Amino acid sequence: MTSSQSTALSPSLLVAVxxxxxxxxxxxxxxxxxxxxxxxxxPDALSARSAYQSRxxxxxxxxxxxxxxxxIVGVLFLASVVVTALLAPLLYPGDPLEMVSRPFLWPGQxxxxxxxxxxxxxxxxxxxxxxxxxxxxxxxxATALGLTIGIGIxxxxxxxxxxxxxxxxxxxxxxxxxxxxxxxxVLVAIAQPTVTTVTAAxxxxxxxxxxxxxxxxxxxIREKDYVLAARxxxxxxxxxxxxxxxxxxxxxxxxxxxxxxxxxxxxxxALSFMGLGDPNRVSWGxxxxxxxxxxxxxxxxxxxxxxxxxxxxxSLNLISDGLNDALNPRFSEERR
Amino acid sequence: xxxLSVHNLSxxxxxxxxxxxxxxxxxxxxxxxxxxxxxxxxxxxxxSLGKSLMRLVEPTSGQVTFKGSDVTAMSARELRxxxxxxxxxxxxxxxxxxxxxxxxxILTAPLKVHGIGDGKRRRxxxxxxxxxxxxPPDSLDRYPHEFSGGQRQRxxxxxxxxxxPELVVCDEPVSALDLSIQAQILNLLxxxxxxxxxxxxxxSHDLSVxxxxxxxxxxxxxxxxxESAPTAALWASPAHPYTRALLAAVPDPAxxxxxxxISGDLxxxxxxxxGCRFHTRCPLATDLCRAExxxxxxxxxxxxxxxxxAQ
Numbered sequence: 001m002t003s004s005q006s007t008a009l010s011p012s013l014l015v016a017v018x019x020x021x022x023x024x025x026x027x028x029x030x031x032x033x034x035x036x037x038x039x040x041x042x043p044d045a046l047s048a049r050s051a052y053q054s055r056x057x058x059x060x061x062x063x064x065x066x067x068x069x070x071x072i073v074g075v076l077f078l079a080s081v082v083v084t085a086l087l088a089p090l091l092y093p094g095d096p097l098e099m100v101s102r103p104f105l106w107p108g109q110x111x112x113x114x115x116x117x118x119x120x121x122x123x124x125x126x127x128x129x130x131x132x133x134x135x136x137x138x139x140x141x142a143t144a145l146g147l148t149i150g151i152g153i154x155x156x157x158x159x160x161x162x163x164x165x166x167x168x169x170x171x172x173x174x175x176x177x178x179x180x181x182x183x184x185x186v187l188v189a190i191a192q193p194t195v196t197t198v199t200a201a202x203x204x205x206x207x208x209x210x211x212x213x214x215x216x217x218x219x220x221i222r223e224k225d226y227v228l229a230a231r232x233x234x235x236x237x238x239x240x241x242x243x244x245x246x247x248x249x250x251x252x253x254x255x256x257x258x259x260x261x262x263x264x265x266x267x268x269x270a271l272s273f274m275g276l277g278d279p280n281r282v283s284w285g286x287x288x289x290x291x292x293x294x295x296x297x298x299x300x301x302x303x304x305x306x307x308x309x310x311x312x313x314x315s316l317n318l319i320s321d322g323l324n325d326a327l328n329p330r331f332s333e334e335r336r
Numbered sequence: 337x338x339x340l341s342v343h344n345l346s347x348x349x350x351x352x353x354x355x356x357x358x359x360x361x362x363x364x365x366x367x368x369x370x371x372x373x374x375x376x377x378x379x380x381x382x383x384s385l386g387k388s389l390m391r392l393v394e395p396t397s398g399q400v401t402f403k404g405s406d407v408t409a410m411s412a413r414e415l416r417x418x419x420x421x422x423x424x425x426x427x428x429x430x431x432x433x434x435x436x437x438x439x440x441x442i443l444t445a446p447l448k449v450h451g452i453g454d455g456k457r458r459r460x461x462x463x464x465x466x467x468x469x470x471x472p473p474d475s476l477d478r479y480p481h482e483f484s485g486g487q488r489q490r491x492x493x494x495x496x497x498x499x500x501p502e503l504v505v506c507d508e509p510v511s512a513l514d515l516s517i518q519a520q521i522l523n524l525l526x527x528x529x530x531x532x533x534x535x536x537x538x539x540s541h542d543l544s545v546x547x548x549x550x551x552x553x554x555x556x557x558x559x560x561x562x563e564s565a566p567t568a569a570l571w572a573s574p575a576h577p578y579t580r581a582l583l584a585a586v587p588d589p590a591x592x593x594x595x596x597x598i599s600g601d602l603x604x605x606x607x608x609x610x611g612c613r614f615h616t617r618c619p620l621a622t623d624l625c626r627a628e629x630x631x632x633x634x635x636x637x638x639x640x641x642x643x644x645x646a647q
Contacts, residue, residue, distance in 0.1 A: 234419030
């Protein structure tokens with residue numbers, strides 16, 4: 001260390017340094033750091049403390065996520081839905097729309113059909129199991145589509161500002177002034193109702209929400225000092241957007257995205273309920289739709305697929321909360 | 337040799353209705369190896385000047401020359417080369433580090449962007465600079481929120497110095513820190529200056545820090561530089577009434593009496609006063625001051641003052 005020879009301290013600063021040695025009682029593990037003590041480096045309570053609890057990168061965030069009981073419940077339930085969806089062809093090979101038994105078997109009446117059969121004699125459990133495939137596929141793919149468009153447009157608008165921002169905000173507003181569900185119905189009605197068109201239509205009506213959110217986050221974050229620092233270091237726009245701003249803008253987007261998956265599942269269900277879903281695929285919404293006529297006599301036909309939707313949506317919401325806690329280090333640090 | 341020269345630089349912000357002249361017709365020079373301090377009240381345009389001369393904020397008019405090349409005329413590509421040679425240390429160490437990157441990622445990125453070294457060499461450079469600024473060896477894989485203010489400011493300094501710049505703009509680098517930590521960081525800046533032969537533009541409102549740290553002082557008031565002098569000369573014979581008032585306001589334990597504060601607040605930069613901008617608060621102000629802006633007058637070697645009545 002050369003500092004003590006090379007620098008001339010003014011008296012007042014020397015006093016300040018001297019005083020700090022009395023106040024700061026050395027932390028237990030500071031013996032090593034103490035040897036290095038000098039005018040330019042001194043042991044520091046917070047860094048000594050955090051040496052104990054430092055966890056690397058993602059592992060720490062996963063740990064926080066996994067200590068959240070709500071998130072665990074959400075993950076477990078969603079995982080069981082995903083596994084069910086994946087195993088559907090093995091559990092119930094064949095078309096779930098085929099008649100397998102006499103109609104209106106109540107749940108528990110026949111051990112072969114634990115959740116009973118509907119008005120056409122179709123197995124309700126087989127329908128729910130296969131319906132999980134449609135619901136999850138549409139939910140996830142539509143959200144991915146909405147996120148890609150929304151983050152792209154929101155990031156460009158928020159980061160560059162100026163006339164680019166004005167044009168993009170106008171486009172977002174055009175989409176937002178149209179009633180969402182009406183637009184969805186129109187889009188699906190124009191194209192043939194297949195899983196692909198339903199997914200694309202849901203993606204197209206959900207991106208403006210993401211775009212607005214992303215734009216707001218980017219506008220706030222681009223003013224931060226660390227973005228200024230990135231500019232002063234000569235980083236390109238792509239690096240600033242993707243490496244500096246986007247990771248910090250993500251928590252609200254992640255929260256929104258799991259809610260969006262839930263929303264997309266609900267929209268698909270609503271479309272199918274109205275008979276605008278893919279007629280060749282069974283979905284939770286279409287099961288509710290076909291059970292609607294007999295709700296007074298066989299309410300389980302609407303209630304059971306309804307419960308499947310409710311639990312899937314709740315578990316997605318629980319996961320989104322858990323993710324938010326885990327991915328925001330400052331917040332989780334303060335809560336501990 | 338002149339490292340950086342600024343000629344008639346102005347920076348305006350358009351804020352709501354009307355514009356704010358944050359920097360108004362400022363000229364200055366920084367020699368190689370020199371530490372120049374820029375002092376003034378909050379809101380006088382110090383930080384704007386620092387950012388304008390790096391073109392982090394686009395200046396409205398004027399010229400900035402760094403080692404003979406015109407910074408204000410540089411293209412985006414040329415500007416990227418300049419980034420390697422002028423760097424900045426920020427005031428708030430809690431805001432200037434990306435909370436989602438480890439210290440290693442924060443320090444490695446500049447090397448990647450400027451194509452310095454391969455993976456192994458970059459690791460060596462990062463470890464060396466971390467050691468030089470006094471970061472504990474195990475700190476590289478931690479996140480900024482695990483550090484205290486002083487340690488974070490060391491990270492900020494390491495990031496600014498890792499590209500081996502020639503000029504570092506320090507934007508109030510210690511004003512957010514505890515007094516004891518301030519001394520450590522200032523000593524570190526002095527040490528790094530000698531080790532890497534840096535020049536500093538040291539923006540501050542803390543005169544005791546400036547006196548300790550700088551070779552020359554520029555006093556700024558409402559977007560204009562009102563006095564420029566070597567540090568010793570400024571303390572020995574401050575000429576501008578504003579400088580005198582600033583120096584008198586520094587608490588002195590030996591005198592133990594109240595300093596007469598400068599009366600009033602900083603006038604609105606939306607609508608700066610006519611003539612000499614300080615006339616609304618100046619004890620010497622006359623009609624001449626209200627009507628006519630003073631020119632710079634020389635008061636000995638390297639000492640210039642913009643005041644009609646300075647003696």
